[in-house]
Amino acid sequence: MERSPIIAPSILASDFSRLAEEVHAIEGAADWAHVDVMDNHFVPNLTIGLPVVQSLRKATSIPFDVHLMITDPQRWAPAYAEAGAYNVTFHAEACDDPVALAKTLRAAGAKAGLAIDRDTPVEPYLELLPYLDTVLIMTIKAGFGGQAFMPELLDKVRDVRRRAEVNQLEIRIEVDGGIAADTIEQAAEAGADAFVAGTAVYGAADPAEAIRKLRALAAARMGLA
Numbered sequence: 741m742e743r744s745p746i747i748a749p750s751i752l753a754s755d756f757s758r759l760a761e762e763v764h765a766i767e768g769a770a771d772w773a774h775v776d777v778m779d780n781h782f783v784p785n786l787t788i789g790l791p792v793v794q795s796l797r798k799a800t801s802i803p804f805d806v807h808l809m810i811t812d813p814q815r816w817a818p819a820y821a822e823a824g825a826y827n828v829t830f831h832a833e834a835c836d837d838p839v840a841l842a843k844t845l846r847a848a849g850a851k852a853g854l855a856i857d858r859d860t861p862v863e864p865y866l867e868l869l870p871y872l873d874t875v876l877i878m879t880i881k882a883g884f885g886g887q888a889f890m891p892e893l894l895d896k897v898r899d900v901r902r903r904a905e906v907n908q909l910e911i912r913i914e915v916d917g918g919i920a921a922d923t924i925e926q927a928a929e930a931g932a933d934a935f936v937a938g939t940a941v942y943g944a945a946d947p948a949e950a951i952r953k954l955r956a957l958a959a960a961r962m963g964l965a
């Protein structure tokens with residue numbers, strides 16, 4: 741199955757006082773806008789929540805890739821699907837019944853994603869792939885942007901890609917944390933096909949140009965160039 745890369749800039753690294761403009765700056769170049777929701781419980785950081793996503797949804801047509809770093813996602817995640825998120829990803833560490841929540845999200849019209857944090861093994865979750873549209877492998881410890889990429893976590897990407905190929909599953913394998921021009925190729929090589937990038941996009945003088953560069957690097961490693 742031929743896969744083209746998804747580039748998903750994280751608005752966490754953008755200027756929150758100008759959110760709509762910051763999203764407009766990546767429209768046409770990016771595939772998804774990655775929205776990091778943090779609750780100061782699952783992770784120490786606190787960012788934005790449902791009202792902001794609802795308002796921003798009206799300001800752009802780019803698909804939203806919502807990454808919920810929150811406790812009790814069963815309670816909160818469906819509302820993000822109802823707010824028009826394209827993909828809603830919740831954390832394995834925060835959820836007792838990922839299959840049930842994935843079914844709920846799909847029924848609400850969203851893609852369902854499961855995120856695996858730095859210290860969580862992926863093996864126990866490989867059986868769940870048929871119920872998921874996206875697996876997000878953290879390449880840092882979830883909670884903050886601007887951290888250094890951890891290449892050893894790509895073994896989890898390899899495990900998911902292997903299982904997806906053996907079982908011929910259509911699933912996006914997303915990496916998040918420290919993705920930039922000097923790390924995206926190794927992530928693509930490991931089998932990732934969706935790439936979150938915060939600092940590397942919004943820290944660049946020209947975000948759209950940074951996205952194009954990341955896309956070209958990923959595509960070349962995915963055999964698409």
Ligand code: DX5
Binds near residue numbers: 884887917937940
């Ligand atoms: C961190 C978030 C990431 C973050 C990535 O927990 O999930 O999406 O924005 O930022 P960079 O690309 O700067 O590592």
Ligand code: ZN
Binds near residue numbers: 774775776807936
């Ligand atoms: Zn994220």
